[in-house]
Amino acid sequence: xxxxxxxxxxxxxxxxxxxxxxxxxxxxxxxxxxxxxxxxxxxxxxxxxxxxxxxxxxxxxxxxxxxxxxxxxxxxxxxxxxxxxxxxxxxxxxxxxxxxxxxxxxxxxxxxxxxxxxxxxxxxxxxxxxxxxxxxxxxxxxxxxxxxxxxxxxxxxxxxxxxxxxxxxxxxxxxxxxxxxxxxxxxxxxxxxxxxxxxxxxxxxxxxxxxxxxxxxxxxxxxxxxxxxxxxxxxxxxxxxxxxxxxxxxxxxxxxxxxxxxxxxxxxxxxxxxxxxxxxxxxxxxxxxxxxxxxxxxxxxxxxxxxxxxxxxxxxxxxxxxxxxxxxxxxxxxxxxxxxxxxxxxxxxxxxxxxxxxxxxxxxxxxxxxxx
Numbered sequence: 265x266x267x268x269x270x271x272x273x274x275x276x277x278x279x280x281x282x283x284x285x286x287x288x289x290x291x292x293x294x295x296x297x298x299x300x301x302x303x304x305x306x307x308x309x310x311x312x313x314x315x316x317x318x319x320x321x322x323x324x325x326x327x328x329x330x331x332x333x334x335x336x337x338x339x340x341x342x343x344x345x346x347x348x349x350x351x352x353x354x355x356x357x358x359x360x361x362x363x364x365x366x367x368x369x370x371x372x373x374x375x376x377x378x379x380x381x382x383x384x385x386x387x388x389x390x391x392x393x394x395x396x397x398x399x400x401x402x403x404x405x406x407x408x409x410x411x412x413x414x415x416x417x418x419x420x421x422x423x424x425x426x427x428x429x430x431x432x433x434x435x436x437x438x439x440x441x442x443x444x445x446x447x448x449x450x451x452x453x454x455x456x457x458x459x460x461x462x463x464x465x466x467x468x469x470x471x472x473x474x475x476x477x478x479x480x481x482x483x484x485x486x487x488x489x490x491x492x493x494x495x496x497x498x499x500x501x502x503x504x505x506x507x508x509x510x511x512x513x514x515x516x517x518x519x520x521x522x523x524x525x526x527x528x529x530x531x532x533x534x535x536x537x538x539x540x541x542x543x544x545x546x547x548x549x550x551x552x553x554x555x556x557x558x559x560x561x562x563x564x565x566x567x568x569x570x571x572x573x574x575x576x577x578x579x580x581x582x583x584x585x586x587x588x589x590x591x592x593x594x595x596x597x598x599x600x601x602x603x604x605x606x607x608x609x610x611x612x613x614x615x616x617x618x619x620x621x622x623x624x625x626x627x628x629x630x631x632x633x634x635x636x
Contacts, residue, residue: 276319278465279310287392291316295392301530301546305579306363306459307395314466315368315393317439318427321486325351325470328488330454332407336417336445336492347411351470354402354456357410361400362453362476365550365582368393369479369506369520372616372625379630380615384622391528391629394550396582399474401455404448408492413445416494420448422473425488431505441481441501445492451476454487477552479520479624481506510619523552524626525610527559527602535633542591547572549604550583557605561588565599566614566628572602581607592635600631 276291287294293314300307314320333346371393376382387393408420423440430436443452453474456463463469468485475482481501491497507517527549537543545563549556560569575585584604592598603612616627 276316277314278320278322279314285311286313287390289387289389291319292387292389292393294389295395296532297392297528297530298532298535300548305577305582305585306397309397309458309461309464309467312395312397312458312467313368313393315480316426316466317429320466321426322465323425323470323486328470330354330407330471330487331489332411332492333489334417334492335494336414336419338412338414349407349410351456354407354454354471357402357406359400360403360453361398362451362474363396363398363579363582364453364474364476365394365396365523366474366480366483367395367523367526367550367552369481369623370621372526372627372629373622375625375627375629376616376618376622379627380618382618384620386622390533391526393480394526396579397458398460399453399455400457400460401453401471401474404452404454404473405450407454407490408448411492413492414494417445417492418495419443419493419497420445421491421493421497421499422484422487423489423491424484425486431500436500436504439481439484439501440499441484441506442493442497442499443475443482447475447478477522479506479523479552481520505621506623507621508619508623509621512617513619520623523550524624525549525551525553525556525604525606525612526626527604527612528629529600529602529631531600531631531633533632537592537633537635539592539595539635542589544587545590545600546575546585546587547602548583548585549602551581551604551606551608551610553610554607555581556584557607559584559586559602559604562601563590563592563598565630566601569603595635598633598635600633601628602631603628 374388530546572586
């Protein structure tokens with residue numbers, strides 16, 4: 265039995281959301297990039313972004329169980345064809361740690377509208393729907409093997425314990441999205457710690473999935489069950505939403521998996537800087553496909569570009585911290601831009617490819633500042 269208290273006081277997110285750290289998007293909270301300036305590589309839990317489809321559940325860990333079942337397992341006689349794990353069972357298994365980013369597929373969505381005049385629905389994230397943490401837990405592969413994984417398995421689908429999600433009057437159920445068994449076995453982690461402490465409620469307590477390099481929707485929070493199937497699985501989260509629809513995409517849309525290249529300045533939006541002084545402009549760049557090879561910065565609206573300098577030590581290939589010096593002589597409005605290139609050669613374009621839901625914005629963001 266799982267005890268989930270979904271009517272907790274305090275709104276859809278449990279932790280405090282001070283305006284100096286977050287932009288409040290109702291059930292979601294976006295990290296302010298200036299809150300990361302000088303803090304190092306990991307994002308503290310108190311400023312890690314929150315993406316909820318409904319609201320954060322409070323779960324009784326003593327009653328909680330992880331149920332693993334499906335046609336891709338050998339079966340568990342006498343237990344209804346399922347294997348269950350308690351929280352202590354997982355703590356007793358060999359643990360691993362991984363430093364990984366979790367980033368919402370809609371990160372940067374606002375810029376489809378504000379920069380490209382392409383209105384899209386959904387939470388108007390700027391660039392703060394990403395966080396990097398040190399996650400500790402049990403490899404998903406270990407749990408699947410203990411549950412009796414067979415060679416016939418093709419898909420693995422974790423399901424969260426948050427309340428049912430409704431869209432356009434339809435009940436889509438709890439958040440769940442299939443993961444190919446190859447990815448599940450390669451580097452997916454069932455995490456119970458974040459930055460050396462038990463997961464906070466908003467970030468998945470007691471257990472969440474972490475899928476390095478993939479869009480955040482794959483990293484299911486509050487996991488309560490995992491289906492392992494010998495046939496392909498589907499849910500609204502990989503058929504109706506979290507797909508790329510629109511001109512140039514195949515009929516039925518294109519799946520969202522690996523994240524793309526992005527860059528952000530660790531500066532307030534519309535920051536004010538002093539004229540005639542040298543400023544160190546900090547930022548970070550990241551990619552789901554590997555290390556960042558170089559970052560270029562423009563301080564004149566894209567007319568010229570200079571290479572930024574890496575800040576060491578870094579969390580390559582999770583993300584690259586960088587900085588560049590700038591001495592603006594004249595007051596007035598300026599536009600800062602950063603573009604990164606990763607080891608595969610993928611570079612941020614000036615214009616992102618559109619899609620109807622506003623996912624995967626990877627264009628160069630025009631960051632306004634005022635010199636006074």
